Structures are given as structure tokens and as C-alpha cells.
Amino acid sequence: MQIFVDTADLDEIRELASWGVIDGVTTNPTLIARSGRSFKEVVDEIFKIVDGPISLEVVSEDAEGMIKEAKELAKIHKNVVVKIPMTVEGLKAVKVLSREGIKTNVTLVFSANQALLAAKAGATYVSPFIGRLDDIGNEGMQIIEEIVDIFRNYGFKTKIIVSSVRHPIHVIQAARLGADVVTIPPTVLRKMVKHPLTDIGVKRFLEDWKRVPK
Numbered sequence: 001m002q003i004f005v006d007t008a009d010l011d012e013i014r015e016l017a018s019w020g021v022i023d024g025v026t027t028n029p030t031l032i033a034r035s036g037r038s039f040k041e042v043v044d045e046i047f048k049i050v051d052g053p054i055s056l057e058v059v060s061e062d063a064e065g066m067i068k069e070a071k072e073l074a075k076i077h078k079n080v081v082v083k084i085p086m087t088v089e090g091l092k093a094v095k096v097l098s099r100e101g102i103k104t105n106v107t108l109v110f111s112a113n114q115a116l117l118a119a120k121a122g123a124t125y126v127s128p129f130i131g132r133l134d135d136i137g138n139e140g141m142q143i144i145e146e147i148v149d150i151f152r153n154y155g156f157k158t159k160i161i162v163s164s165v166r167h168p169i170h171v172i173q174a175a176r177l178g179a180d181v182v183t184i185p186p187t188v189l190r191k192m193v194k195h196p197l198t199d200i201g202v203k204r205f206l207e208d209w210k211r212v213p214k
Helices: 010-017 029-035 039-049 063-074 088-099 112-121 130-135 140-154 168-177 186-193 196-210
Strands: 002-006 024-026 054-057 080-085 104-109 125-128 159-162 181-184
Touching (some): 002 010, 002 186, 029 039, 054 104, 080 088, 104 112, 112 125, 112 140, 125 140, 181 186
16 A cells, blocks of 8 residues: 655745655645645645655636646646546546656545546546545444455556545544555644554663663
């Protein structure tokens, strides 16, 4: 399973990439705005830090506008994946872009039906938002299970990016279900590293080492 980091914070991306576990980055207009830097500055730096798929999002609402934006974004770097919203206009755009060899990530997916349609249109990735489903009382991981089953049944090449991850348990569940990718906020990635028994063990080893005759 690939791990993407879900942020546009360059300091965080640089630090997490140094761990050797980051395969790509997902961004969106909200994350770019939070960075406090220009879009070009953020994007150029991300490509220097991470050599993997980098999702950049369009902001047009009609297919024509999405396609135009996507073509411009794809020129930035060979690793660009264009995020397209899961709408009728988005599907139209994905169909055109997939035929032109531009990688797409259909975002804001909340059902297996939507994921199926995105795959049929030729999406490179689909991004089900599991945390937002949990927030409204649904079981977000259930749609991951459904999408995995459907894609396997029919041999879709579209990859599943588990998104809107809230905690480390989401990551384990996604991995057990066989999702291709999970995109994780830095706070959750840091929690994945930690375990109280590891901390206790390290402390004990260091204390014992001090007692070894020099």
C-alpha cells in the first residue's frame, strides 16, 4: 500500500519525506490557502521534495473549464495528478483527459456508485472520503470494502485512495481491505509511529546501557 501525505505544508512534507515512507502528496485549495504561500511556490517545492504522484485540484465547475485547467496543471511536472470533483461535469472531463493520457484523481467520492462511474470514465484514482462519512453517522470504511470488491470483480485499473483519514485505525482498516493508497494528514502519520511500549523499551535500554562497565 502506498502512503501519500495530505498537506501543503512544505516543512511537514520535507520532514515526513525524510522518514522514507512517503510515496506521494495530495493537496486541495484549502490546504494551499493554509500554507500562506503562493500556489506556484508551494507546488514547485513539493516536486523537489517528493518524487511521486502529486494531486493538484481544478476549481472550474464545468467540463470545459476543468479540461483547460487540467491541461495546464499537467504541464507543470510529469508527476501531476489532476483532482477532478465527482460531478457529471467532472465525469465528462475525466473521459476526455484519460484519452489524452492525463492522470486524474476523482475526489469527493462518498459512495461505491460514484467510484464505479469514475472508474468507467477512466479515472486514474478515486478518493472516497471516509472520515466525512463517519462524521455524519455512516461507516466510511464500508464503502472502501465495496469499492475494492467491485474493482476486483471487473479488473478496473483505477486505484483507490482512502481519504479524509481521521486516525491510525483508518489506515490499518484500509490496508486490511486492500486499498491501493491511503492519504494521511501529518498529525495521523505522527501518531502511527508512537507506541507507549516502544517508548518504555527505549528508555529502559538506555538506562541499562549506562550501567554497563566502560
